[in-house]
Each structure stands twice: as C-alpha cells, then as structure tokens.
C-alpha cells in the first residue's frame with residue numbers, strides 16, 4: 352500500500368471528520384511550494400490559512416526554534432519569567448499602539464480573552480449595564496463559544512446554540528448600522544479591518560474611524576481582530592494602519608510564530624490595568640520556543656524590503672487577477688497579499704481543479720477564492736497562478 356493510501360485510510364478511521372481533505376498527503380515544503388508524498392509540487396496560495404508567512408524551510412526560523420529547544424526550556428507556564436516572553440511582549444508593544452501584551456495559543460483563544468478583558472474593564476468601572484458585544488455581518492472570530500457567538504454565520508452557530516448572550520450584529524462597513532447597534536450598553540465592538548473568512552471584505556477608513564468615535568462616545572472597547580489580516584499581509588505591518596485609528600485591544604495569531612501555535616492580545620494600559628493576577632490564564636501561555644519564533648517573525652517582517660515586497664507582489668497579483676477575462680469572475684478585491692476573486696460558479700470546483708494543476712487554493716465565504724500565500728511569494732508564482740487559473744476557468748462550462 353502506498354503512503355498516500357495508508358494515510359488517507361488511517362485518517363478516515365481515526366480522525367474526527369471535521370475537515371474534508373483532498374486525496375494527497377503533504378510531505379515537505381520549500382519556499383512557497385509544498386510537495387506531496389508522491390513528489391508532486393503545489394504552489395501554495397493558502398499558507399496554512401494565512402499562517403506560513405515566511406514560507407517553508409526558513410533557515411533562521413528553524414535555527415531560532417532549535418536554539419531555544421536546546422536550552423531545555425520549551426515550556427515553563429505563566430508562573431515563571433522567561434526572557435523570551437519579555438522580549439516578544441516588548442517588541443510587539445514597540446511596534447504597535449499597545450502598552451501591554453498577553454499570549455495564548457490560537458486566534459479563537461485570543462478573541463475569547465479580548466472579550467473577557469473588555470468585560471473586566473467595564474466591571475471595574477462599575478458599568479453593570481454593559482453586556483452587549485457588537486460584531487459585523489460576515490465576520491469570523493473563531494469557533495470557541497465566545498468567539499463563535501460573535502461570528503454571525505448560521506451554519507457555524509446553529510448546531511451549538513445557545514450562544515453566549517449579548518451578541519449584536521451590525522452591517523459590515525456601514526456607519527449607519529454601527530450607529531444603530533453601538534449604544535450605552537455595549538461593552539465591546541469587534542471587527543476585522545479586512546474580513547478573511549467572510550470573503551476578503553475591506554473596511555473603509557471612514558468605517559473604522561466611526562467605530563472609534565462611537566466606542567469613545569458610548570464607552571465601549573474597540574477590538575481589532577488582525578488574526579488573519581495583520582502582521583504584514585497587507586503590505587503594512589497592521590491592516591488598520593491606513594485608517595489612522597488605533598483600537599483598545601488587538602488580537603493576533605496565525606502568522607505570529609511562523610507556524611507554531613500562538614495567539615496574542617495587545618492592549619492599552621487602561622485595559623491592562625483592569626486585569627489582576629488570576630483573572631485570566633492558560634497553561635501554555637507564552638512558551639519560550641514559541642516566543643522566540645514570534646520575535647524572529649516580527650523582526651523579519653520589519654526588516655528592510657520585506658513589506659515593500661509584499662506590497663509590490665500584492666499589487667501585481669491584483670493587477671493580474673483583474674486581467675483575467677472570464678465570465679465566471681464577478682469581482683476582484685484585496686490589499687497586499689490578501690486578495691479574492693468572487694465567482695458565479697462554486698469555488699470548490701476551482702479548488703479541486705487547482706490541485707490537479709499543482710496549486711493550493713482555498714475559498715473565502717460561499718462564492719470567492721482567496722489568495723493568502725506565504726509573504727515571500729514572487730511575481731513568477733503570480734504568473735503561474737494566472738496561467739493556470741485562466742486554463743481552469745476556460746474549462747468551466749456555461750456563462751455562470
């Protein structure tokens with residue numbers, strides 16, 4: 352039996368079936384390319400869902416992780432200091448609006464914590480009326496119960512109801528709607544500056560500015576979820592930077608530790624001052640190996656030319672996607688290396704054909720394919736993508 356057949360059989364027998372995986376088995380990666388057990392190459396436009404921003408096999412990342420491993424300290428728990436944690440917290444505060452950082456293990460966990468932090472701030476200020484959390488249509492904030500409660504997709508929520516009470520949904524990028532839903536009882540407003548799972552939808556600067564103003568007027572904490580769009584993906588360090596607005600809380604995860612599991616909650620001093628020892632925690636919070644990986648990734652993203660590269664290749668990607676002349680593409684949108692094509696045919700068909708052509712692709716919402724590759728991807732990969740996508744789209748019957 353081949354390794355591929357064996358792995359797929361085992362997976363079907365022993366894994367909880369929450370993911371529909373394609374019929375190949377990934378074995379290794381190099382740069383922006385992964386290879387399956389049969390040696391077939393796939394150019395990666397997914398990056399482990401916007402995680403592997405340095406691509407595969409980055410030597411410096413592997414060395415940093417190995418070096419920390421060799422100290423013997425992989426994990427010490429939040430009970431003790433490590434230099435690795437202090438260094439990453441300091442670095443993230445230096446390069447963002449934040450005064451303090453808290454580390455956890457995933458995006459959903461970061462958002463759970465952010466919601467708790469906001470509630471605690473209201474609690475210490477004796478605002479007992481503040482029980483509402485505002486999120487927006489098509490948002491995705493994670494699949495744990497608190498994060499799911501502010502992820503207003505019926506399909507994700509229905510089997511797991513009841514949700515955490517107090518969730519209120521406004522229309523994404525509508526200032527009028529935000530004005531209606533954010534009131535004196537609102538404890539927090541959570542928003543992705545660019546929605547990732549919901550279709551690569553860009554919040555306007557005016558919308559983010561209006562949220563800031565409404566939160567200030569009505570005493571709510573503003574949470575930016577930059578788990579997918581943050582840390583260089585847009586060609587700026589933060590996806591919200593263009594708006595000139597800063598949040599009270601920002602959550603990070605996916606790319607921060609180069610593929611190792613991490614989440615971070617960045618906050619102002621005001622938010623941090625509401626938290627006391629024992630209010631929040633997690634056994635694996637701030638593990639030394641993960642912290643060292645995070646420090647290295649942030650420094651790389653800030654190194655000379657890195658963000659310029661993202662911007663240049665991102666602009667080229669959008670330009671070339673717009674050039675595809677297909678009746679099946681109804682919209683092209685994005686910023687930096689976070690782009691999407693909206694289709695009038697099922698994205699799953701294109702994703703499946705992508706595999707045949709040696710491309711890893713992923714949908715975004717029900718009708719779009721998104722492009723969230725390693726940030727080191729190059730223009731030649733864009734050219735390959737456009738050639739292959741054009742061929743795939745030409746092979747699709749009908750005019751949509």
Ligand SMILES: Cc1ncc(COP(=O)(O)O)c(C=O)c1O
Nearest residue numbers: 457458459491492493547578579
């Ligand atoms: C914007 C956003 N927030 C939160 C999450 C949840 O992150 P995780 O899957 O690490 O729990 C995701 C994951 O896709 C996301 O894109």
